[in-house]
Amino acid sequence: MHFSIPETETRAGDGGAAAYVAYNIHVNGVLHCRVRYSQLLGLHEQLRKEYGANVVPAFPPKKIFTLTPAEVEQRREQLEKYMQAVRQDPTLGGSETFNSFLRKAQQETQQIPTEEVVLEVLLSNGQKVKVNILTSDQTEDVLEAVASKLDLPDDLVGYFSLFLVRQTKDGAFSFVRKLQEFELPYVSVTSLHNPEFQIILRKSYWDSAYDDDVMEHRVGLNLLYAQTVSDIEHGWILVNKEQHRQLKSLQEKVSKKEFIRLAQTLKYYGYLKFDPCVTDFPEKGCHVVVSAGNNELNFQVRLPNEQIKEGSFKVTRMRCWRVTSSVAMSNGPSGSSPGKSEVKLELAFEYLMSKDRLQWVTITSPQAIMLSICLQSMVDELMVKKSGGSIRKMFRRRVNGALRRSDSQQAVKSPPLLDSPDASWEPMAKLSSKLTSVSLRGISHSSSANDVAANDFHGNYAFEGIGDEDL
Numbered sequence: 001m002h003f004s005i006p007e008t009e010t011r012a013g014d015g016g017a018a019a020y021v022a023y024n025i026h027v028n029g030v031l032h033c034r035v036r037y038s039q040l041l042g043l044h045e046q047l048r049k050e051y052g053a054n055v056v057p058a059f060p061p062k063k064i065f066t067l068t069p070a071e072v073e074q075r076r077e078q079l080e081k082y083m084q085a086v087r088q089d090p091t092l093g094g095s096e097t098f099n100s101f102l103r104k105a106q107q108e109t110q111q112i113p114t115e116e117v118v119l120e121v122l123l124s125n126g127q128k129v130k131v132n133i134l135t136s137d138q139t140e141d142v143l144e145a146v147a148s149k150l151d152l153p154d155d156l157v158g159y160f161s162l163f164l165v166r167q168t169k170d171g172a173f174s175f176v177r178k179l180q181e182f183e184l185p186y187v188s189v190t191s192l193h194n195p196e197f198q199i200i201l202r203k204s205y206w207d208s209a210y211d212d213d214v215m216e217h218r219v220g221l222n223l224l225y226a227q228t229v230s231d232i233e234h235g236w237i238l239v240n241k242e243q244h245r246q247l248k249s250l251q252e253k254v255s256k257k258e259f260i261r262l263a264q265t266l267k268y269y270g271y272l273k274f275d276p277c278v279t280d281f282p283e284k285g286c287h288v289v290v291s292a293g294n295n296e297l298n299f300q301v302r303l304p305n306e307q308i309k310e311g312s313f314k315v316t317r318m319r320c321w322r323v324t325s326s327v328a329m330s331n332g333p334s335g336s337s338p339g340k341s342e343v344k345l346e347l348a349f350e351y352l353m354s355k356d357r358l359q360w361v362t363i364t365s366p367q368a369i370m371l372s373i374c375l376q377s378m379v380d381e382l383m384v385k386k387s388g389g390s391i392r393k394m395f396r397r398r399v400n401g402a403l404r405r406s407d408s409q410q411a412v413k414s415p416p417l418l419d420s421p422d423a424s425w426e427p428m429a430k431l432s433s434k435l436t437s438v439s440l441r442g443i444s445h446s447s448s449a450n451d452v453a454a455n456d457f458h459g460n461y462a463f464e465g466i467g468d469e470d471l
Contacts, residue, residue: 039101112135119189125226137186153217159204173200178370203223228259238268279361279363286302292371297313299313315379317351318375319350323368346364347365347372
């Protein structure tokens with residue numbers, strides 16, 4: 001996760017109390033909560049109490065006198081580094097103390113009281129699942145409520161996740177992020193005040209071998225089938241006319257497992273497709289469509305001469321990656337709000353192009369955070385597999401060790417038959433390994449004063465096992 005505190009606000013105190021400085025904590029470029037220094041100090045002291053002073057990073061010291069504007073800015077930078085350090089620590093960042101602090105602060109900032117509500121969660125086929133939850137329910141609670149409503153077995157819940165998406169005009173979804181344990185899904189989606197933003201349930205793993213586990217149960221099979229049909233319809237999975245004919249025939253026979261088996265052999269099965277963006281590979285300013293899947297980032301690049309090339313960057317050859325964000329004040333077009341801040345997000349990864357030659361590749365995209373989440377989950381899955389483990393996991397309730405089960409279940413509806421394939425589609429040309437002329441700015445030494453994540457690196461543990469035979 002990308003934590004930043006790009007700005008502060010001076011807010012009036014309650015009941016005539018003195019004004020105070022509030023720190024706006026952004027997660028993934030979006031305001032998550034607004035907190036005071038004293039609240040963050042309270043979090044720090046609680047973490048020290050639970051984990052020890054030698055584990056918790058240093059906290060910005062108190063000041064006796066009123067802070068000058070320069071001191072306010074210095075404290076903002078120090079608090080930002082502190083929050084990033086805590087989040088990146090596996091023990092502290094995953095602790096209930098840290099996550100519950102962020103959930104409570106999110107709810108207080110958005111001024112949403114704790115009450116029972118009905119939340120709509122989408123399935124890949126457009127079907128809406130309505131679940132009764134509390135506004136204060138965290139992501140795991142909501143996921144369990146959806147699983148209960150669909151009658152998804154307990155041991156399959158861990159194969160699925162909730163994602164925040166934005167629905168596009170053509171009915172497809174633009175992925176914003178995977179919902180995390182430190183946020184309240186109801187608050188996250190309603191605070192955006194835009195009906196285009198919705199929560200969707202999708203599988204959360206990359207290795208198609210895990211499909212076998214999911215297909216063991218009818219609900220898991222139906223969810224996976226609906227997602228596969230949707231991905232084909234939206235052009236995420238590529239099919240030719242003959243493959244399309246075979247798929248449609250299997251649909252008509254309601255042969256869902258066979259349908260998925262055939263889809264598994266198709267290009268881009270199991271990939272997430274991102275919105276068009278900009279990259280500096282193979283040269284600066286190239287437009288690109290990025291897809292994540294099969295332990296790689298796939299690039300479909302439009303070169304300045306309008307030629308389209310394709311190539312892939314394997315996650316096992318990425319030494320590290322980072323997300324940077326910069327906040328620029330924009331006057332905006334006529335009629336827009338002056339002084340509105342715009343957050344520019346970039347994902348940069350250091351890639352082993354050939355033996356002993358590492359090179360940075362940068363993607364400028366509002367979805368940079370989601371790309372980073374995809375890379376991290378690919379690495380996590382690879383490491384679990386390398387250690388001989390499995391992602392199969394039983395979700396247990398904190399109370400009585402059992403999931404809450406809904407009184408009424410909802411069946412997953414079967415999606416309609418596939419439409420005819422797009423006749424204009426042409427196979428992409430392969431990206432030559434010789435295309436290595438890159439104009440890349442030094443992302444690791446940003447000169448921007450507004451770069452709010454100068455040390456937010458993600459080391460890749462999966463990179464360690466690369467041998468010469470992999471190159």
